[in-house]
Amino acid sequence: METAYLQSFLLVVESGSMSEAARRLDLTPAAVAQQIRTLERELGAPLLARAGRTVQPTEAGHQLVQRARNLLREVGDIKALLGSDAAGGELLVGTINTAIHSLLPDILARFVKTHPGVKVFLQSGTTATLYKAVQQGDLDAAVCLYPPYVLAKTFDWSLLREEPLVLLAPSRLARRDPHELLRTSPLIRYDRNLGGGKQADRYLRTAGIVPQERFELSSLLAIAMMVDRGLGVSLVPDIASPLLDGQRVAKIALPLPSEPRRFGVLWQRASPRLRLIQGLVDSARMVTEGKPRGANHK
CATH class of the missing domain: 3.40.190.10 (Periplasmic binding protein-like II)
Known part of the structure; x- marks a missing residue:
């Protein structure tokens, strides 16, 4: 059995179309149809049936889908083990x-x-x-x-x-003391269910700072955008993201050492x-x- 024919079958099931599968494989629809017919002869059961303008797997086709995916993954494992x-x-x-x-x-x-x-x-x-x-x-x-x-x-x-912690603040506050900002500005918290959020929470406790919490969310990009809009400051890991460069925010180093992420x-x-x-x-x-x-x- 040709594994390439199984790949064609899975693409037809995924796209619901012989012509779309043929386009992705850079083959003609007739060639893909021939591959499916060959599979059906080898397995002794119809695999696809017309449903309006699309094709759908038959009962036998449904049974083949997951087994074909597993088989193709096993073939990939063998190729990886043999260095190909x-x-x-x-x-x-x-x-x-x-x-x-x-x-x-x-x-x-x-x-x-x-x-x-x-x-x-x-x-x-x-x-x-x-x-x-x-x-x-x-x-x-x-x-x-x-x-x-x-x-x-x-x-x-x-x-x-x-990635050590840094304070994100609006650019106009770049020269302010970070601990003063944490005490007096609304805090946009990094989600405490995440490693970086737990890291920030430990720093605040160590520094004895009780912040004025405003938001808590898990997206660092969204946090930077909120800081840019003047909604508060945030204590976050110093990630290497070009997306932050487009925001009008300053990264301020902290006076106390922080556990790096x-x-x-x-x-x-x-x-x-x-x-x-x-x-x-x-x-x-x-x-x-x-x-x-x-x-x-x-």
Whole structure:
């Protein structure tokens, strides 16, 4: 059985159209139809049926869909194990939201240059949910924070950045004392369910500051926009994001040392996609090492 025919079948099911699947595969609709007929002969059952202008999987087709996806993933695992990952395969990567808005696009841009045939699927979540997904094999790797506990020996970790806390304030307040601003200005809190929010809360407690809380949210970009609009100040990790450069905000260093947020890549040492994961880690290191040190760096 040709795995390429299974891929064609899945594309037809996904798009609901022979012609759309053919377009994505750069084939003619007749060629795709021939592949489906070959599969049906080999399996001894009809797989697709017309439903108006679209095609839908039959009962046998529905049964094949998940099994075909699993089989194609297993084939990708075998290729990765045998060292043919540069030609193809897939990588399931989890990511925290701040990585999407900062380093991850540059990391992926470099990765696809060296692995042009690899499909990368992204899934966002918190560090806790991503850790569990990597542990259960639902993700191959995660771009996330170092968990607040000792990693199991089955995991590996590559540190990319350490991000200390900074105070975000409107640009006109750039020369003001940060602790004075935290005491007298409304505080836009970074979500305390997240690592950076817990980090900020610990700093406020250590400094003996009881802030005037106004908002609490999980998006650092949204926080920067609110600071830009004069809605308050915020205590956040110093992320490397070009999106913050468009806001009229100042990053003010804090007088007390702050625990840095450790940001990197997490994966299972025994992963069948270890070659691809190492390629992702190498790309990440090249991006972080190539970034000039400045306001956005530690």
